[in-house]
Amino acid sequence: MAYQNLRVVEIIFTPPLxxxxxxxxxxxxxxxxxxxxxxxxxxxxxxLKL
Structure with a gap:
């Protein structure tokens, strides 16, 4: 149970692409x-040239 909660927190705080x-x-x-x-x-x- 604690591992699942830790994984959810990790997903929430990881930066997007x-x-x-x-x-x-x-x-x-x-x-x-x-x-x-x-x-x-x-x-x-x-x-035109950039």
Whole structure:
């Protein structure tokens, strides 16, 4: 019984999955979106470099 309670507490306090790679991708998309502001079509904005 005590082992089960300890396992529940361990599950509650373990940190969730790391989201750093996803945050980096979102940041790149936001930067690209800001750089492309004002372009009329996608083809001219695809020539931008990060």
């Amino acid at each position: 790391k989201t750093r790679p996803l945050e980096g991708t979102n940041n790149k998309i936001k930067t690209l979106h800001k750089m492309a502001y004002g372009f009329r079509d996608i083809s001219s904005s695809l020539n």
